[in-house]
Structures are given as C-alpha cells and as structure tokens.
Amino acid sequence: MILQLKNGEANLQISEDSQLLLDGQGRLMGFYEGTKLIRRSYDNRWLIGSRPARGERQQRHTTHKKLEGDELDLAIHRARETLRQASSSGPRLQIVGSDEAQNSQGMDLLRSALKWQRADFEGDGKIFTDLVGRIPVLPPDRYRSLYVLISQGCRYNRCLFCELYRDRDFRNLDLSEVIQQIEGLRGFFGKAFRTRTSVFLGDASGLSQSQENLVAILNELRERLPSSTLRDGIHTFMDVFMTDPRPLQEMKELHQNGLKRIYIGLESAAPSVLSFYKKPNSMGVLRDEIFKAREAGISCALMVLAGGSGRRLQSEHIDHTVRFLNRLQLGKSDRIFLSPLVLPEGTGFRAEAKKHNLEILNPNEIEEEIRALRTGLSSCGAKVSHYELRNFLYR
Numbered sequence: 001m002i003l004q005l006k007n008g009e010a011n012l013q014i015s016e017d018s019q020l021l022l023d024g025q026g027r028l029m030g031f032y033e034g035t036k037l038i039r040r041s042y043d044n045r046w047l048i049g050s051r052p053a054r055g056e057r058q059q060r061h062t063t064h065k066k067l068e069g070d071e072l073d074l075a076i077h078r079a080r081e082t083l084r085q086a087s088s089s090g091p092r093l094q095i096v097g098s099d100e101a102q103n104s105q106g107m108d109l110l111r112s113a114l115k116w117q118r119a120d121f122e123g124d125g126k127i128f129t130d131l132v133g134r135i136p137v138l139p140p141d142r143y144r145s146l147y148v149l150i151s152q153g154c155r156y157n158r159c160l161f162c163e164l165y166r167d168r169d170f171r172n173l174d175l176s177e178v179i180q181q182i183e184g185l186r187g188f189f190g191k192a193f194r195t196r197t198s199v200f201l202g203d204a205s206g207l208s209q210s211q212e213n214l215v216a217i218l219n220e221l222r223e224r225l226p227s228s229t230l231r232d233g234i235h236t237f238m239d240v241f242m243t244d245p246r247p248l249q250e251m252k253e254l255h256q257n258g259l260k261r262i263y264i265g266l267e268s269a270a271p272s273v274l275s276f277y278k279k280p281n282s283m284g285v286l287r288d289e290i291f292k293a294r295e296a297g298i299s300c301a302l303m304v305l306a307g308g309s310g311r312r313l314q315s316e317h318i319d320h321t322v323r324f325l326n327r328l329q330l331g332k333s334d335r336i337f338l339s340p341l342v343l344p345e346g347t348g349f350r351a352e353a354k355k356h357n358l359e360i361l362n363p364n365e366i367e368e369e370i371r372a373l374r375t376g377l378s379s380c381g382a383k384v385s386h387y388e389l390r391n392f393l394y395r
C-alpha cells in the first residue's frame, strides 16, 4: 500500500485499480475499486458511479446515483477495513512525497480517518450545511473554491430548465452573518483548508448585494483568509437581467478588491429559445455588461445550455448563440461552458416542451449539438469547455 500526501490531502493506493482519498482532517472523500467510483461531498451526499476501465473513454452522460441505506453502510465498512489494514501495515505501508515529520502526519491522518462512522459523516455534513447550505453547483473551474454564501438562492428562480435553488427563498445575508460563516468555515476545513485556492461567492445572485456590502465582504475575505485561499481570486455568478447595471467605476472597485471573474448564464442567444426557457435575457444588455466587466479587468465566463431547445429550434439556437459569442471579442482569460441539459423533474419542462412541439433530445443528439457549438466557436478567443451539472458534488 502507498500513502501519498499532497497539499494536506492523502491518497491511499491499495492496488493498481483501487484507491481511497482522505482530506486533511481525515474525512473519507472518495474511493474507487475497479470501475466502481464512490464520492462524498462536504454536505454529505454520496454518489456511486463508474469510471472507465483502463484504456476506455469516459462517457460524459454517465449518471452517478445516490448511495444510501445499507449500500452506504457497506461502502463505509469496506473503506474502514482498508484503512485499518493500512494503519497496521507497518513497514509495508510506503508513505511517499514526505519527510519524516510528514510520515507521522500520514499515520495520524489514517488513525483519525478510522474514527469516522456513518453518524460522524452525517454530523459533519450538518455542520457544513448549517454554515453554507447545500451547494447545488459550481462552474467546473471553481470546484475547489471556498464557497462563501453571501446571497441565498436565486432572485428569479423561474427558468424552466433550472431547479437548482427551488428549495430555498432568496435573501441577501448581512455582513455579520458572512463574517461568522467565514470563521466557521475555517474551523470546519481545518487542515483541509490548503486545498481551497480561490473563493466563490454563492448562491446564484451574489452581485445583488449593494456595492457597499460587497466591498465590505471582499475586505473581510482579504483580512480573514490566508493569501493561499485567495491565490486564484474571487468569483461569482451574475444574473444580468435581475441586476441593475453597475457603473464602470463600481465594477473597477470590485476588481480592485479581488473580484476576478463573473459567470453568466447565457443559455442561448436565440429569442425563441429564451422565451421557451422563460429566461428574460436581453442580448443588448448582456453585451454591454460583458464589455463593461472586461474593461474593469474582470473576466467573463458564459454558460450555454445544450439540448434544451429540441430538434425544432436547434439550428436557430446554434446559429444565434455562435454568432453572438463570436462578436464579443472574448479573450484568453474568458471562458465558455457548454452544459448539456439535465431534465428537471419539478418545473414542468416536459409538458411545456410538448406544448411547444419540441422533442427532448437524447444524450447522443445533445453531444452532436455540443460538437456543432464547439466548431462554431473554434476561433471565438475564449477557452471552450464542457460543464456537467449532473454529477456535481462539493468536495
């Protein structure tokens, strides 16, 4: 067995195709055996799925299912057995990437991981959700951000394809609540804090805070967090159609105080598709806000939904979206994320699609749409990547 320590995390390699991951506090965060992959989030959701066998390609639309009940008990039991074997392996356990002091740190980590029972994971998840709530999503380049909740939920909350924040009411948090949360998070992550190298201001409408509050929050983050946590900057979503445009000067002030990138749900630039989605984006306002943000030094990431417009509106969606994005003069620091539709259960999407005579596309058709978007955006200036919502876990 090999225990590898890196940035406060430990990776225990049991065999060529079996590994177990612990965070810096000894929390079990994931393990795989063969093609079976189990992952845990800080809000204590467990997912089981598969990873490709050696030499095979990962299928993007593989859905990972919830792991619960007896199945979860069994998985925790197996992981604990492995940890027990590793901690009593003596010289047969090789600790790599470490000096002598870290060797003992590695053993300490294994011992503390052994103490975790199912109830401990549940208690730990509750501490986390009491601090920031359940985290439904993060952009793919921000999975390892420190999530700081400054504005709960989504102010709009009515897009037909989205049910991410339907379980919560919208409200802006007070500065004192945010400060309490930052301190709580420092305690919660403990030695695992080293894995967080940027901050994400959640939930979906972070910029709805007043300028004065936002600047105060950014100041508190700088004062209270180690520079390593702020190394890759501060980020947030922007719901352009709900936010009163900020003057350029205010955007510059946010940038000077650490705001590095804003993430905007474009979804589509085709009016017919946006109307079906019930998303009141205006392309003119969006364009102005993007140009303003970039002038202020803040980079932009735009999310495009793939597969939601059905076959009937698909070419309109692709044409308008590619044309709009290509005219934005995006640069190297900007991003475009292509996100396949995850059919929501509780928004009436299927019934509305039927009413509009739109067929639901299958995963292969959605992949084709993504390929067409990629081709159209090949010289847009920004990096274009995939954004998979369905298997997201905050870990």
Ligand code: SF4
Pocket: 154, 155, 156, 157, 158, 159, 162, 163, 164, 165, 204, 239, 265, 279
């Ligand atoms: S897509 Fe964005 S704006 Fe629309 S409901 Fe979801 S979070 Fe809110």
